[in-house]
Amino acid sequence: MKNTFGIPIIPCNDRERVKKLHEYNILDTHSEGSFKHITSLAAHIFKVPIALISFVDSERVWFKANEGMEEVTEIDRGISLCSLSILNDDLTVFTDTLEEPCLLANPLVAGSFGLRFYAAAPLQTADGYNLGSVCIVDKEPRKFTYADQDMLTHLAELVMKELELWKENHKVCNYEIKNRNRFSFE
Template identity: 65%
Template structure:
């Protein structure tokens, strides 16, 4: 994987266990689902941004379980996705104006035609403490993002994680109703 983030190691120390947990949820490459789409759409409207994603960070790519504003794009390389940075933190990751961030100066989403300027992502954190991905919002204009906004984004991310866990439990009951 090519890492486009200057001076940042994108691989957390617990990445092997994190990826194992992500695989356990059996959510990668699954069809769109209402709850995830609704939360992403709600985030886009609440924060008045053109793009909102439920993004899961796999070993080589970041896959979108929900996608508002980048329809038709299913995933991006882990080495260019800002969600790869966001899973390194336990709280929200915010770049009010990405072109002013030294670690993003070689990132093609920021410096290329896409023109990413604002990013905020809250981790999708399991009960065991693994950050599987993010609920993130993106804009092509710089913007401020208050602590109150960060708290709301984190709460929405917690709802996404609840949905992931409920989805897993429902599937487990269907597969093995006796357990």
């Protein structure tokens, strides 16, 4: 994987983290319902053109919900700033990406896309794995207040609650499908 950041982007627990991500069976599913509503709400609250719910897989970052870049469903992990957002348990905020040395070679910042502002709250499981993030993006630098940070953190907590419901609902559906095939109604 190409790393455009010039710093390590693979956490030491990455194998276990990716395994935990795969347990949710969320990757490559349709963008729907509450996840889509959360990205729409985030774009509206923060008045940004782009809001994403991202999951960092082993080689790619996949978007479960996407406001403002609907045609993009995934990006290489070594390019996506969401790869940086899983490295720690706090928010990742770049108020002006051109002031961040690790971002100057990144094609999203240096290229025609022109990413200038990025803020992300990690999607953290109860046992401490950062699976991805809720992030907001702008092509203009901006301030990000403590109230903004608090709101983005709450949105990430909401996504995790929805993700846990998703996981439980899909366990029940899979159980019912498996058992339906076992019984004979003759």
